[in-house]
Amino acid sequence: MDFLSENVYIDAGFQHLCESVFVRLCQIVGTSVQVTIRRETNDIAEMVERRVADNDDVIKMLSGSRREGSKLKGSDLDYMYWWNNHRVIWDMSQSEHYYTENKTLILSDSSESPPGFTLLELRTLTPYREVQSACVPMNDRLYISSFLFRQQTQTHHYPGSIGHGPCESGKVGGVEYDVACSFACDFWPRSASSRIDRCHSWPDREVVNEIVRNGCHFVPIGHPLGLHEQEEWRISFSLAEHKLVHSMNHCQFLTYGLLKIFLKEVIDKQSEETNKLLCSYHMKTVIFWVIQQNAVLLWCPQNLLAGFWICFKLLLKWVYEGVCPNFFIPENNLFLSKVHGSAQRKLFLELHGLYEKGLDCLLQCPSIKSYITNALYNPRLSICTNEDRMISECDHDKELFTEIYRNTLYSPKNLDHCIKYLHTIELMIGEPLTQYQFLMLQLSTAAILQSTAFTVHNMYTNTGFNKQMYIADRMSCHMLKLAAKFGCISDMMYIAMFYCKTFRYREALYITEMIKVKLAQPGLMYSGHVHPERYTEAVGGQSWSTKMRQAVAHDIKLNSYTCHINELTPEQQSALQNKKVGLAIPLFVLLHLVEFLCYRHIDTTLAQIALEELQLLVHHDQGLYVLDLYRDISWEILGICQQMTGNLQAALYSYQQSLTQYPLNKIHNATQMRIQDLHIT
Incomplete structure (x- = not known):
């Protein structure tokens, strides 16, 4: 049964409809500029943290939709954590790349596991109780149990959090989050080597090489049909997936967004029995395969729905066959434990019912229905797909300043750590940077200077050496004033706090009065709240540095x-x-x-x-x-x-x-x- 043989008939009316949906998806998912801002600000923040990290630090990585650059309503905040001083290797010959005095090595053993899963054998001593307590003996060797590891590391940091697969899941301020503790591997798995050979047109060789260099991760969940479900770990390709998503053009990325919207608003509404069988990861897998196989010859706004339809037909084919091949390890059938039996048949009939309606099935999506009907009933309506005209200067700045604020929350532990941050940023400024990355480093510098200023002051307070205290005070004041020049209105608060802390109360009050005057401006952008016309009137056309100093506060x-x-x-x-x-x-x-x-x-x-x-x-x-x-x-x-x-x-x-x-x-x-x-x- 070949659902991929049918083509969508493309005419002027169809192109008109595609353009209307493209515009709506830009509003929901983001324009290419907004997506770029989200990706680049997060990338540069993580790059700083990775370069500063000590051997015994915990590394944090944002993953999922937010890392991909999407802000779909209801998207989770997904994080992966791993210990920097633990590494997984595929064979013992790879141990020569590490200094085993300060690295705990873990050997992957996939000989008895389904494709995409493995056992992890602890080969050297670990300093962490969480790992020690998760170890179980098997065949005279010590393996890390994924089940026990989850129990040890899921701390239920916030109220109401629960275990969900390999993650701890919960909700903060209405936003759901998933946190997974994992282990990192610097080497690409041999079981995914076919992934390299398969790449001819997409992604390009440079992206493929970077994917291989970045290795993979292991998350604590076993295959439900595996011989050692409670001991097995799943190979995670989160980093590789980020690279693939980032290498999509914007039309491909919006099609991916449409697939997720269609899943949430249409497929999951079909019946209680089937609404948990498919997930956004299946949608991601579908579009990876469609792009890689060149199933769509031209990804552009006028052809967007043709791309969506081909993806939907491939999904339908997979459900019919009961096989969803993992993009990196095709032998790993993502449907194996869920989409089978009566549930599979029911899901297929539901999807086939949608398929028979053609693109009219998209009318069941509340998010885009009005844009479809508007295009159908107004065929002469002019639709502008120029993204530069979709987003105002104010909205662009709001996205930029919000993402920068979210990604510049550094917490150096001491003066040495502060200096390490500043030195890292100094080196990065000399590298090729985009305009958003440079601005991120500028604001990062301000944040580190503020921590440094108070750290220096606290070190020399009450030392009894007046000259040292005087020099430290001068240095701290200078750093805080410099940071305020880099930053926004709210960065002046650090000067006020410093004056208050050092008993210069009138100077502190002078600063707070200055801040209050700036905060009283009608064009203020405060934590995302802004009056667009007044903001544009006040600082429109100015440099970002000027806008921050005059009209932005967090x-x-x-x-x-x-x-x-x-x-x-x-x-x-x-x-x-x-x-x-x-x-x-x-x-x-x-x-x-x-x-x-x-x-x-x-x-x-x-x-x-x-x-x-x-x-x-x-x-x-x-x-x-x-x-x-x-x-x-x-x-x-x-x-x-x-x-x-x-x-x-x-x-x-x-x-x-x-x-x-x-x-x-x-x-x-x-x-x-x-x-x-x-x-x-």
């Missing part, structure tokens, strides 16, 4: 490893105890806190006014200036200020409110300690 992330405000030391210690390396604080809450702390030494009446403004903000803000996720620290700060004024009952109420909020900042240890210190029965 909430503040304080590095938990260094003290910025003495009064928040318990909160920073609590965060670190719970493996949280930064405190996320609303800018306006921090602004009122600094004003309150400074006015207490200058004018108690103005201190009370600052406290009342803080109280009004925390009690009544509807998410504009205080995000729901940041309410734990906001109530905490209000309670600290109330306790300092002697209003213990109000402080108790605020601390209790902090404990009821979502524990994003992990400060509950500090909150409970503060409640005990109130001595209120």
Whole structure:
């Protein structure tokens, strides 16, 4: 049964329809510029972290849709973690590439596992209890059990998280996340070597070589039909998949997005019995194979739905046959444990019913239905597929500044670590960079300078050597002012905090007044909130540096490893105890806190006014200036200020409110300690 033999009839009306859907997908998934911003800012941030990482650090990698550059509604945040001092090898000859005194080596043994899965034999000592406790003896050897490893590493960091496959899954602020602890391998698996030979037209040789150089990972889940399901690990090609997705042209990428939308809004709505059989990974696999086999001769906006239809027919063929070949290891049938028997037959009949409707089946997608009907009923309607005209300057800047803020949250542990960051960034600036990557490094430099300034100050405080303290103070001030020139309005807060910390209260208040004036501008872009016309009127056409200094502000992330405000030391210690390396604080809450702390030494009446403004903000803000996720620290700060004024009952109420909020900042240890210190029965 060959569903791929039928072609879609292409005429002017069909092209018109394709263009309409293309425009809608650009709105949902992103234009090529937006996708590029997301990818490049994340790539450069991870590159900095990898180069700075010590041998015993944990490496974090964003994966899934967000890493691919998509922002489909409902997309998960997927992360992979692995220990930098552990490596998997395919045979013992590869051990010569490592210094085994500081690297734990793990040998892959796939002799008894299904394609795409393997056993992991621990070959050298490991310093981690999580790995030691997951080891099981088999055939006089020690293997790492994927089942036990999941139990050891899934810490349920946030409330409501559960185990889901190899991941710990949960929800933060309405966004679902998947976190998988894994092991890294620097070598490409031999079982996937056919992948290299198969590449002729896509991807190009340079991409293939990079994929092979990057190796693969192993995630803790066994094959349900394998002989050793609880011990086996699945080979993960996340890095390779990122490279493949990034090598797609934008029309191919949008087709991939359409497949995921079609899965969620149409296929999964067919019946309860079949709505969990297919997943977005199957959609990704489909489009990889269609592109690689040159099944679509021209990927362009006017041909978008033809590409979608060929992908859908291939998916239908796979369901009919019960075989979905993994792109890297085709012998690994992704349908083997799910799509079979009566469920397979029912799913095929449902998909075939959609197939018989032709492209009209897309009318069942609420996200794009109106654009399809509009194109069908208005064939003379002019549709512009020029992406430069789809996104305004304000929307472009919003995407850029939001992604940069999200990707510049560095937390150096000490002065040596700060210097290592700065040296790494200095070397990277000399490399070929895109405009977005250069801006990312500029903002990264500002973030590291801020941590360095406070780290240096804390090192020389109370040393008794006045000259050293004076030099350190001058250096710190200079770094903070330099960072403010690189950064945005909110970066001035670090200067205000430093002046407050060093008892220069009037200077600190002068800075906070400057910040308040800038924040009162009608064209302000604050944490994604902006009035587009006023923003464009205020800074349209200016350089990004000018825009940041004059019209852009974000909430503040304080590095938990260094003290910025003495009064928040318990909160920073609590965060670190719970493996949280930064405190996320609303800018306006921090602004009122600094004003309150400074006015207490200058004018108690103005201190009370600052406290009342803080109280009004925390009690009544509807998410504009205080995000729901940041309410734990906001109530905490209000309670600290109330306790300092002697209003213990109000402080108790605020601390209790902090404990009821979502524990994003992990400060509950500090909150409970503060409640005990109130001595209120």
